[in-house]
Amino acid sequence: MKIKDILANTRPVSFEFFPPRAADGIPAVLETLDELKAYCPDYVSVTYGAGGSTRGFTEEITFEAKRTAGVEVMAHLTCVGQTKEEIHGVLQRLDAEGVENIIALRGDPPKGDSEYVGVEGGFQHASDLLEHVKANFDFGVAAACYPEGHTESVDLDSDLQYVKQKVDNGADFLVTQLFYDNRHYFDFVDRARSAGIEVPIIPGVLPVLNSSQVRRFTSLCGSDIPPDLDKLLDKYADNDNSARDMGVEYATGQVRELWDAGVPGVHFYVLNRSYSVSRILDNLMIPGHLRQD
DSSP states (O other): OOHHHHHHHOOOEEEEEOOOSSGGGHHHHHHHHHHHGGGOOSEEEEOOOGGGTTHHHHHHHHHHIIIIIOSEEEEEEEOTTOOHHHHHHHHHHHHHTTOOEEEEEOOOOOTTOSSOOOOTTSOSSHHHHHHHHHHHOOOEEEEEEOTTOOTTOSSHHHHHHHHHHHHHTTOSEEEEEEOSOHHHHHHHHHHHHHTTOOSOEEEEEOOOSOHHHHHHHHHHHTOOOOHHHHHHHHHTTTOHHHHHHHHHHHHHHHHHHHHHTTOSOEEEEOTTOOHHHHHHHHHHOOTTOSOOO
16 A cells, blocks of 8 residues: 555554664564564655665565565665666566555765765656656655755755655655654744645654764754753763663653644654654554554
């Protein structure tokens, strides 16, 4: 089923996984997926890894999840390091395996590169990839958006125009970059609607696992750390277990506010771990996503 059809009938809860660095790590990812299946996710997604370096594992996990997990899967696809012909081949393999959904991304520069440079004969932008997918396949397609602006954007207005181009080129819905202040999400949605973007905008939520990790992630993606969370990250900087428990409490409050405000769904960046997201969903008691033992 296409996720756009799921969105037409419910407010989905979804989980995002990333491929391991080596093939022997794949069973652990699938084990975490199996644990989180108890919460009846409406779909899961599998990233390409940094710079597209683990794209083969992305396909393997995507195919295995589609065959055995009994949930819809959204495969990530980036422009990084691939020609148009190579990307077309990936799309053909996904289509042949019955995968119905992808999220089309430009992707981050490969490790060691300070800026993105497309390969010769490749796509330069996510909007170009979207256009190719819609012209040649029947996938449901998502795209990314950035409530606080992409790190390479000149300003929020120009960033929003890039997002609109993705929608104009066929994105069925948008998934946001992580954020820790819901005001950024609500403001972005208001600006998007004013710009004529009408597709669902699903907030992406990353629970805190430890202080240093969150500081690193927010630094890379340009997300703000609110003062109250900043103090908590300092308080638990040397205690990962306490930081994780704090992260569960903080994300529970964040998602509850979003859900009560009527967001079209919530996408959890689970980082291949089940503990935090399972505790958050236990706290929230969202109908249809109560633990099924």
